[in-house]
Amino acid sequence: MTAPDRSILKRAAAVRAVGEVQDGMVIGLGTGSTSAFAIEELSRRVAAGLKIVGVPTSERTRLMAQQQGVPLLKPGDRPRLDLTIDGADQVERGSLDLVKGAGGALLGEKIVASASDRMIVIVDDSKIVERLGKATPLPVEIVSFGWRYTVDRLTALGLRPHLRLVDGKPFVSDAGNHIADCHIDEIADAAGLEAELSSLVGVVETGLFLGLASTVIVGRPDGIEVMQR
Numbered sequence: 001m002t003a004p005d006r007s008i009l010k011r012a013a014a015v016r017a018v019g020e021v022q023d024g025m026v027i028g029l030g031t032g033s034t035s036a037f038a039i040e041e042l043s044r045r046v047a048a049g050l051k052i053v054g055v056p057t058s059e060r061t062r063l064m065a066q067q068q069g070v071p072l073l074k075p076g077d078r079p080r081l082d083l084t085i086d087g088a089d090q091v092e093r094g095s096l097d098l099v100k101g102a103g104g105a106l107l108g109e110k111i112v113a114s115a116s117d118r119m120i121v122i123v124d125d126s127k128i129v130e131r132l133g134k135a136t137p138l139p140v141e142i143v144s145f146g147w148r149y150t151v152d153r154l155t156a157l158g159l160r161p162h163l164r165l166v167d168g169k170p171f172v173s174d175a176g177n178h179i180a181d182c183h184i185d186e187i188a189d190a191a192g193l194e195a196e197l198s199s200l201v202g203v204v205e206t207g208l209f210l211g212l213a214s215t216v217i218v219g220r221p222d223g224i225e226v227m228q229r
């Protein structure tokens, strides 16, 4: 059997999610390859007359949306968002808790998702896990100043942090921070880990998105699966 084309599955999930968007909505625009399909579909609907305003979760998404003619919120405006559509690196079946941040946009994504009435997560079926943990590292955004101390604190918690590098240099997020990718076998207590990480000096935000996803739309080779919280 040939491997399914992940792009087709991601696009199918994205198109289904954008089907929920209605005139007048303020929409959070996620970051990553799956969200890019959602922006493309939103752009198509905007060209056909849909009236919405988008709130980008990253600089990359802002540029993409602008280029595709999706109207964006003016800097300084801060209405409540009706809906955010975003991808994920892991989705825990059952709780719908997430790991996000492989693309480095976790801080903007969490701020926007937390300001939204609903979050629809769009993924292909490779992202679904029984328990969050080892499928991908957990990204933790840390202040660049003194990052070695912060990495030591993460190590002391029993995590295996690796500073994310791009071309041999520390990755720099939109907010000017670094990211420690933490290798973990299985996250038995996600809320406990989130609380522990958030209390560490030097930690800005974690890629754990707990209780934020209202719906997960999964693109599968045999069709779409919709999971509700």
Ligand SMILES: O=C[C@H](O)[C@H](O)[C@H](O)COP(=O)(O)O
Pocket: 030, 031, 032, 033, 034, 035, 086, 087, 088, 089, 100, 101, 102, 103, 104, 105, 106, 109
């Ligand atoms: O920082 C990046 C984001 O959390 C992405 O939403 C996540 O990594 C999923 O990206 P993709 O849709 O490309 O797999």
